[in-house]
Amino acid sequence: MSHYLNYSSTNAPVSGELNPSDIGYSQNVEKRIEYEELASKIKKYVGADVSSRVIINSGATESIANCMFWANKYGCGKVLGSKFDHSSVIDNANLYDIDYDDSFKLKELKNGCSMLFLTHVDSKTGEIMDVDNVISHVSTMKLIYKPVIVLDVSQSIGKIQIHMKKWKINALFFSMHKLGGSIGSGILVVDDFKEAPYIPLIAGKQQAHLRGGTFPLSRVLIDSNLIFEMRDDIEERKTRWNKAVSQFKNYGIKVYEPKSEHLYNTILLLIDNITCPLRIINELAENEIYVGNISACANEDSIYGSDVDKSIEYYKSRKNNTKNMTGGDGTAKIRISFRTPKDINKKIVKTISETILQYVNA
Numbered sequence: 001m002s003h004y005l006n007y008s009s010t011n012a013p014v015s016g017e018l019n020p021s022d023i024g025y026s027q028n029v030e031k032r033i034e035y036e037e038l039a040s041k042i043k044k045y046v047g048a049d050v051s052s053r054v055i056i057n058s059g060a061t062e063s064i065a066n067c068m069f070w071a072n073k074y075g076c077g078k079v080l081g082s083k084f085d086h087s088s089v090i091d092n093a094n095l096y097d098i099d100y101d102d103s104f105k106l107k108e109l110k111n112g113c114s115m116l117f118l119t120h121v122d123s124k125t126g127e128i129m130d131v132d133n134v135i136s137h138v139s140t141m142k143l144i145y146k147p148v149i150v151l152d153v154s155q156s157i158g159k160i161q162i163h164m165k166k167w168k169i170n171a172l173f174f175s176m177h178k179l180g181g182s183i184g185s186g187i188l189v190v191d192d193f194k195e196a197p198y199i200p201l202i203a204g205k206q207q208a209h210l211r212g213g214t215f216p217l218s219r220v221l222i223d224s225n226l227i228f229e230m231r232d233d234i235e236e237r238k239t240r241w242n243k244a245v246s247q248f249k250n251y252g253i254k255v256y257e258p259k260s261e262h263l264y265n266t267i268l269l270l271i272d273n274i275t276c277p278l279r280i281i282n283e284l285a286e287n288e289i290y291v292g293n294i295s296a297c298a299n300e301d302s303i304y305g306s307d308v309d310k311s312i313e314y315y316k317s318r319k320n321n322t323k324n325m326t327g328g329d330g331t332a333k334i335r336i337s338f339r340t341p342k343d344i345n346k347k348i349v350k351t352i353s354e355t356i357l358q359y360v361n362a
Contacts, residue, residue, distance in 0.1 A: 034221050041228045042187060046153070046172060047163040052191035053198070056220050059186035060154050061088045063173035066188065067115070067150045068092035069201040070171075075114035075145050080104040084119035084129065086152065113147040120162070121155035124335060126266030127258045128160070135167045148196050154178050155337075159232050159263050164189065171198070179227040180339055182219050236341040237264040244336075244344050251353035256333075267336040267344075271356060277332035283355050289348060292335040 039054035057063060064086060071079050078099040081089055085102055093100035104116070116138065121128050131151065138149070151172040153162055158179045164172055173188040192198035241264040245255050248269065256268040271277065277293055284291055336352070338344040 031221070038221060038224050038228075041224065042189065045162075045228045046157075046189055047161070047165055048172075048189050049165045049191050052164070052189055055188040055190065057186050057188055058184055059175040059177075060086065060152065060173055063171075063186060063188040064088045064152070065092050066201040067117070067148075067171055067173070068096060068098065070196070070199050071115035071148060072096040072098055073199045074148060074196040076112050078113050079115045079117055080113055080147075081117035082119060082129075084122045085117060086119070086123075086154075089117060112145075113143075114145075115148045115150060117150050117152070119152040119155075121153075121159075121263055123155050123337075124266070124333075125256060125258050125268055126155070126262040126264065126337075128156070128261045128263060131167055131169075132163075135169075139168065146193070146195060148192075155266075156263070158227065159234070159237075159265060161231075164191065170196070176220060176227075178339070181224075181227060182222075185220050187220075232265070232340060234264060240338075240341045240344050241265070241267065243346075244349050247346060247349045248353060251349075251357065253353055253356060265338055265341075269334045269336070269352075269356070271332040271334065271360060277334050280332075280334060280356055280359055283359075284352060287351055287355075289351060291352070292337065293333070 040050075042048075042054050043050060043052060057066075065088065068079065068089065069092070071077060076099075077096070079089075079093060079101070081100060081102045082104050083102055090100055090102065092098070098114075116134075118129060118131060118134065120131060135149065138147075148170045149168065151162075151164070151167070151169045152174075153172050154174045155178070156162065157174040162172070170192055171188065171190045173186060176185045176187065177183045190198045244267055245257065248255050248267070254270040254272075256270055271280075281291055281293060334352075334356070336344070
């Protein structure tokens, strides 16, 4: 067992210079070197400039909070986004009393926008935003103040190429678990500019004002051995996606098919006359198949309260009650997102289909 007794020792600053007390501990030097190597690897992975900063934090939600705080400190505080955005964007907009518009349209971009919040891939349908086109259009506009451009790559990371420097993105972020890493850690890459230097939500001298507290560094370093090297084969994903869609249809289950370019890693199942699919999700989880409710990020209020109460009541009484608890007419939406192509197969499709049909036909 290790014992940490030197209360006056601190971590080496990000510059790479070591504090005198650090020199006595070889593991501190080794971790700092590993961190610098990891940061370089991440920058290359997302196409960032070598001078950009890599901030390790607790995940995408913390990154969103930090970016919205940045927007609040720059310009007028107005943020333009889209329906793709995670719910914590509007939550933080409300917290900081920011004017947030989630129906962003390029032709409506005018002076007075602090931040343009872009979500690279719709988490519900897998459809891809044409970021290159959006940025090109913004760059041609005559604006007094350039908006900070933030890109959420949580769904696209590891699946399609990201060009942070080419797209002139000021910050991008993702959660490590999207790449198969640990829950509770994430990456925020920042390339700020003169008019809007990056401002952290919380600061600490130990981490050169990048983030208060302590980095979950060891966890991310372990995860990095498995990722930041390879990307999915989109052709394999496409093949498996098409097979799975056909199989679901053969079971009589409706499938939403994206109308534009998408990642072929998300399948959205549409189920009539069920307003609370959480009980189906619970059932699948018991079989170690974890799927999501489309409302998880977009409309949480609709599943909190009465619907969750129904789900809990049903879960407690399931052994004695097999009635279908619809709570009214409607269409449930169950989302299947697979990290790698091999994660979706005929057996999983069969189990999901049979579980759904059990409730639909009850």
